[in-house]
Amino acid sequence: MTRSGMRALLLALVLVTSTACAGWGGGVGAGGPNSINVLMVNNPQMVDLQRLTAEHFTKQTGITVNFTVLPENDVRDKISQEFSSQAGQYDVATVSNFEVPIYARSRWIAPLDDFIAADPGFDQADILGPMTASLTAADGKIYGEPFYGESSFLMYRADVLAEKGLTMPAKPTWDEVARLAAQLDGARPGMKGICLRGQPGWGQVFAPLTTVVNTFGGTWFTADWRAQVNAPEFTEAVQFYVDLVRTHGEIGAPQAGFTECLNNMIQGNVAMWYDATSAAGSLEAADSPVRGKIGYSPAPVKLTESSGWLYAWSWAIQNASTKKDHAWKFISWASSKEYERLVGERLGWSKVPAGKRASTYENPDYLAESAAFAAPTKAAIESADPRNPGVQPRPALGIQFVDIPEFPDLGTQVSLQISSAIAGQVTVEQALDRGQQLAEDVAERYRSRLEGNA
Incomplete structure (x- = not known):
């Protein structure tokens, strides 16, 4: 069936x-x-x-x-x-x-x-x-x-960082996280530096990835509905994310979602994980082998003060x-x-x-x-701003999504290209050029409505 x-x-x-x-x-x-x-x-x-x-x-x-x-x-x-x-x-x-x-x-x-x-x-x-x-x-x-x-934050093995003589910044940047991922890769047998979602889906890979785009200065659309999927800032963010997960990320990253990363963290297969705050309850459960070993830091940033999502x-x-x-x-x-x-x-x-x-x-x-x-x-939720999640005005609400009916389909279609880039099947530029075409179709409809109401 x-x-x-x-x-x-x-x-x-x-x-x-x-x-x-x-x-x-x-x-x-x-x-x-x-x-x-x-x-x-x-x-x-x-x-x-x-x-x-x-x-x-x-x-x-x-x-x-x-x-x-x-x-x-x-x-x-x-x-x-x-x-x-x-x-x-x-x-x-x-x-x-x-x-x-x-x-x-x-x-x-x-x-x-x-x-x-x-x-x-x-x-x-x-x-x-x-x-x-x-x-x-x-x-x-x-x-x-x-x-x-929930919001999102960075979860990390505090005990492993201590063993390596490393310190997590109080408010880490993505560049600092990338350096830590390289230093923690292989810290223990089979342990990778970080887990990041790579599974296709607007609510899978693009949940964390859109927050990275936001803090790198990118956006899906400008306030006047111009698609920005292959703009320099969007491209830089996606290239960073893809490179990080390909170099220091979990095994099977193109199909890894929330559940897979949670399991990797619990089983000691990764040293860090950026994802939903709701995951902490499982990590700190009475039967969790990593209970008491995890540290929690704000969502990493680059150009913005905060970048946690909101759901x-x-x-x-x-x-x-x-x-x-x-x-x-x-x-x-x-x-x-x-x-x-x-x-x-x-x-x-x-x-x-x-x-x-x-x-x-x-x-x-x-x-x-x-x-x-x-x-x-609590700090992650309180710092989330669904009206101003990036460095420029937005045409719709949303941090890890764009609050329009077309976004689930658009985000999912583009996410398929991103997962292919993580798998090494296409380049980031190829993936985002295809995504730009899809985003332009959506943007044109909204611009037409604005012009019709002018």
Whole structure:
């Protein structure tokens, strides 16, 4: 069976066999005035939420929550279909800060400002500023609330650096990281200097790589929609990244993504890794062989003050929902301080969906579990600026992505060329010249719209 066929079959099976709040899968229930339907990704934090909802949220409010839980690719497709049609079958869905501004412009999701104002106990001011900014649309209204969030930072084997007599700068530059990677390559048998994603995908290789482009002075598009994919700054950044991972990076780099780099770090195959702050929880888990051996530094820079990315799985309400009040009560609970406390006390503080609230990083119970990485994570998120991530004005929000509907396809197509360059099949110049052609097609459409509105 083809991959698309398998996905279609999986989706059909989930929707047919699932029942309200009935363990894995969930599903859309029969409805009723005191129920809502929630469509969400099957990440572990969401599965924990599903297991706790009936006993706590429903018991407190009388509102039954019918969950449909799907893998990330499937849930994105399902949410896009559902919200674009405004069928109203689902009241709430998990969306990221990539989708929120796009869906808000299309009026697929409802603004939350009135609910926030009427619910002071939610404490919007406690939500980390960059998270709120990334979930705020051009009209100034908030359209999503984060369930958990992340930025990016540099993770490194502090013990290995010490053995080699090396010191990680407090705020490393990419040139310093490259020098360290060369010195750490082979520090232990089979150990490479650094792990960097090379796997194709707009959310794989281009998540870290676009932050490198930003800090090297590059951008996908100028403010007036001129494509810059083969511009000197973009080219310099990609050439640096490709050279670094080819010379001192992990084995199998062209197909290495987040999971592969995480495994390499845990297994002691690499000395450094630049990636998501969310990885730290796994590195510091009780059964991790590298627990207590990792240091955490800000995302490396060149021309900018910071370069960490920003990502959040968040809750949004479908505009067509007839149960927005109930939907908000669920969102308010799921993203609350009280819910974090519930997870900590029932499931363990390492499972708290963190990265969204300032108060999380003042909680002594949480800090006892995450002392090694809590402060660097909070600092990385707070320093992320989705409106000004580089050295020049941008036409759309986003740090590791460009917040336009065309970017997933554009970024993925260009990423295939980058992975080929990492594999040595094409040069960086060839890869980016092909990418420039694709980017120019997208840019021309937006310039035409600007000129039409002039």
